[in-house]
Amino acid sequence: MTKRKLILSHLFLFALLTSAFGQSQSIRSELFKNTEIISLPKDEQTSTFFTIGLQPEIIGAIKVPVEVDMRGIGMIYSVLDQGKLILIGSDAYFKTNLLEDASVQQLFKNAINIAGGNKSKPVIAVTKNADKALLDFLNKQRASVYTIKDFNFKKKTNLLFLTEDVTDSLQLKNIEQFIKKGGTLVFGSPYQQINKNKVEGAPAAFLNINKLFARAGVINANFMVTSTPENKVIITDSIPDYLHINTMLPRLLGVKTRLDQYVDYFLTTPNIELIFKYNEDGSPVLNKIKQFFKIPDTLPVATLESPVITDTEEKKYAMKMAYWFYNKRQDFAKHPDAKFLGFESFPGKVADGAVRVSQEVSIPVMVGTQGLSDVASVYYRPHSTGLYVAAGEKVKITIPKSYLSEHLEAQIGLHDDDVTGLDELTRIGVDLTKKFVLDKETTEIYSPFGGLLLINVGDTTKLRLIKVQVEGAVKAPYFKLGETTEEEWNATTKNNPAPWAELATNNIVLTVPSYRIRNLNNPVKLMKFWDEVMDADADLAIISKKRVHQERIIVDRQVAYGYMFTMYNKIVVPDDQSTEWMLDADFIRSHGSWGAFHELGHRHQFWGLDYPGTGEVTVNLFTMYVYDKVLKKGLYNHDDLPDLAAVTKRVKKYLANDPSYAKWSEDPFLALCMYIQIIDHFGWDAIIGANTIYRNLPKDQYPKTDQDKIDLWFETICKTTNSDLTRFFDVWKLPVSEKAKEQAKKYKSWFPKELE
Numbered sequence: 001m002t003k004r005k006l007i008l009s010h011l012f013l014f015a016l017l018t019s020a021f022g023q024s025q026s027i028r029s030e031l032f033k034n035t036e037i038i039s040l041p042k043d044e045q046t047s048t049f050f051t052i053g054l055q056p057e058i059i060g061a062i063k064v065p066v067e068v069d070m071r072g073i074g075m076i077y078s079v080l081d082q083g084k085l086i087l088i089g090s091d092a093y094f095k096t097n098l099l100e101d102a103s104v105q106q107l108f109k110n111a112i113n114i115a116g117g118n119k120s121k122p123v124i125a126v127t128k129n130a131d132k133a134l135l136d137f138l139n140k141q142r143a144s145v146y147t148i149k150d151f152n153f154k155k156k157t158n159l160l161f162l163t164e165d166v167t168d169s170l171q172l173k174n175i176e177q178f179i180k181k182g183g184t185l186v187f188g189s190p191y192q193q194i195n196k197n198k199v200e201g202a203p204a205a206f207l208n209i210n211k212l213f214a215r216a217g218v219i220n221a222n223f224m225v226t227s228t229p230e231n232k233v234i235i236t237d238s239i240p241d242y243l244h245i246n247t248m249l250p251r252l253l254g255v256k257t258r259l260d261q262y263v264d265y266f267l268t269t270p271n272i273e274l275i276f277k278y279n280e281d282g283s284p285v286l287n288k289i290k291q292f293f294k295i296p297d298t299l300p301v302a303t304l305e306s307p308v309i310t311d312t313e314e315k316k317y318a319m320k321m322a323y324w325f326y327n328k329r330q331d332f333a334k335h336p337d338a339k340f341l342g343f344e345s346f347p348g349k350v351a352d353g354a355v356r357v358s359q360e361v362s363i364p365v366m367v368g369t370q371g372l373s374d375v376a377s378v379y380y381r382p383h384s385t386g387l388y389v390a391a392g393e394k395v396k397i398t399i400p401k402s403y404l405s406e407h408l409e410a411q412i413g414l415h416d417d418d419v420t421g422l423d424e425l426t427r428i429g430v431d432l433t434k435k436f437v438l439d440k441e442t443t444e445i446y447s448p449f450g451g452l453l454l455i456n457v458g459d460t461t462k463l464r465l466i467k468v469q470v471e472g473a474v475k476a477p478y479f480k481l482g483e484t485t486e487e488e489w490n491a492t493t494k495n496n497p498a499p500w501a502e503l504a505t506n507n508i509v510l511t512v513p514s515y516r517i518r519n520l521n522n523p524v525k526l527m528k529f530w531d532e533v534m535d536a537d538a539d540l541a542i543i544s545k546k547r548v549h550q551e552r553i554i555v556d557r558q559v560a561y562g563y564m565f566t567m568y569n570k571i572v573v574p575d576d577q578s579t580e581w582m583l584d585a586d587f588i589r590s591h592g593s594w595g596a597f598h599e600l601g602h603r604h605q606f607w608g609l610d611y612p613g614t615g616e617v618t619v620n621l622f623t624m625y626v627y628d629k630v631l632k633k634g635l636y637n638h639d640d641l642p643d644l645a646a647v648t649k650r651v652k653k654y655l656a657n658d659p660s661y662a663k664w665s666e667d668p669f670l671a672l673c674m675y676i677q678i679i680d681h682f683g684w685d686a687i688i689g690a691n692t693i694y695r696n697l698p699k700d701q702y703p704k705t706d707q708d709k710i711d712l713w714f715e716t717i718c719k720t721t722n723s724d725l726t727r728f729f730d731v732w733k734l735p736v737s738e739k740a741k742e743q744a745k746k747y748k749s750w751f752p753k754e755l756e
Helices: 001-021 026-031 103-114 132-139 168-182 192-195 210-215 245-253 258-278 282-294 314-328 345-348 401-407 486-491 523-541 577-582 586-593 594-604 618-630 644-654 661-666 668-682 684-695 706-721 726-732 738-744
Strands: 045-051 058-066 069-080 083-087 123-126 146-148 158-161 184-190 216-227 355-364 381-391 397-398 408-411 435-438 441-445 449-459 465-475 478-480 500-506 508-513 551-556 565-567 568-574
Touching: 026 058, 026 069, 026 103, 045 058, 045 258, 058 216, 069 132, 069 168, 069 216, 069 258, 083 103, 083 168, 083 216, 103 706, 123 132, 132 184, 158 168, 168 184, 168 210, 168 381, 192 216, 210 216, 245 258, 245 282, 245 314, 245 661, 258 282, 258 314, 282 314, 355 381, 355 449, 381 408, 381 478, 381 500, 401 486, 408 441, 435 441, 449 465, 449 500, 486 523, 500 523, 508 523, 508 577, 523 586, 523 594, 523 618, 523 684, 551 594, 565 594, 568 594, 577 586, 577 594, 594 618, 618 668, 618 684, 644 668, 661 668, 668 684, 668 706, 684 706, 706 738
Parallel strands: 083 184, 123 146, 123 158, 158 184, 478 500, 508 551, 551 568
Antiparallel strands: 045 069, 045 216, 058 069, 069 083, 355 465, 381 449, 381 465, 397 441, 397 465, 408 435, 408 449, 500 508, 565 568
16 A cells, blocks of 8 residues: 555544544534633743543643744643533633633633523532632622532532642542532643742642543643743634644654644654553543554564564554553553563663672762753753663662652663654664652662663752662672772673663763673773863863763664764764774774764753854864864864865865855855864864853853854954954855954954965
């Protein structure tokens, strides 16, 4: 079957399903009868909803402030047996300011009429925390209003107005029974207030009342949208197809536009994850997904020897869903001794006969930031323990009572990338990590995959050392420069039975398969080299060589994005020859590793100051600096740029063929030639001086536009070279403003001789 025919067949199936479970438009029209615009709460956040069942009707959408016109659900209606739920993303509608709005008043009048069947005097329950403005409004509706206690409803109650979470299970059941018997819940989400009062470092809130909403096919997520002058109303028409399970599935078959990419990441994928979390296997909504994607009953096992081919969008989504269905059937949370199909291949099996240990682990805490781009606080940074949790085995973590307020986490495994977007799979394609909040003195942890044990510590902590007791884990090959001796390493440590190893300094951690280090005899020499690399990067980035936290390079059998990639919290590299080089001190010092040095360079770039076209350019200043200062190999070490002559040839070819900033921006190695010419003539001091100015620039003085960023670079490099580079930038076609050029006239003009 051709791809076109396959998509058409999916669309036909989808049309049949939608006709069977389609949304009625009557409730939306009734709710908005005689209303006009419903404003968003001014200067406040509104939470959004996800549909996890077939029955909800989306009432209103709100624009999510990203670069595309993406919308979330701000108001939603659903049913539960004989009752109704009208859910709104903010409790601000139940308070003075918005309740003075005629359209909001009419919305609530319509809700009361719908719930009470247009009774002359409906009975309405409110909680003791109800705002006075709401009470005044309800009393004006000729309603019988009473304050409910423990959600014990009076007979003939028609509505419950609620603006708080309900954590008591008995009270929640009372509300559920009230709705099922024909009552109506009108709910305003309290996330805005909960988030304001959240203790720093505590996990993000998630409403307990979602247990009830889920039975009606809805989840209220802590996914908040702030109103702005450009985004200030609830959108009551043009509800996007990607917001409801009844209409979102066909869109997944081809993620093409920028909007689709945003929608897939922020909305669709989380939505489907929630569907799987809250619905039983065999439920109508899961059956719909299974039929649409033709999910097999048996999970295909991906290994290096027998890859699973996923080279079309249909196959990719079918495989992704197959993992979710498998997780659902296995119910790993209730079966901690279960093992995931294929775990023996990756991340790997603990060696037979490996001893399970009970030991105290002391961990120096390294958190914070020192000028580099880091994950936004509060971020729980992983700290190595040198231990491994075997797949399907429980491990006990015991912490002192004084740590409970720190919200520490135990993490199993480091391979958290979903690689189901690749064209073939050679390992389990989903996130292989598990996390457990250490909110008790003793916590049992487990994983169907297995993985290295880490303790995650919030970057707001004041702790400098933590000690935890671990029972039931396996020792991993773990070397820490300055702590592990080479004698210990060669005698026992490198032969520890876990399938993953770590080599660490206070600057960097290398997470590698254990088979790669079994013959490594000189870890001191190796890790001292990597410290030299990190120190060189620190020098060029103008940060302290004493790191506040380690950078981490993780080897993976399959890299989710490109050949290697860098994120705020990690670098991921393939398990190929580059890993072999990375672990060979003599080889890497004599030959280098452009890829590894390049990815570390990404961690040190001046994000927020670099201008368009330089993301893959200024990173290689760090790469070249390491080759020059650590390896002592000078400036020219890439096959495409072996010497100044090759650079000049490349530049002249560009200048002879209609040069432009657009062409410059599209060719990172061409753009790098411009920087090389400056360094070749003025030396590294010109770049170090420029980076020093950048490092000392307060964030509130960062340039606001791309033009400002270009001008800043021009003015800065003119200053540090003490030269007017106007002609140089003009020839290269970088669009410097006339104002900036005027400032440079106080310096002597410079132009490279090789281009004269």
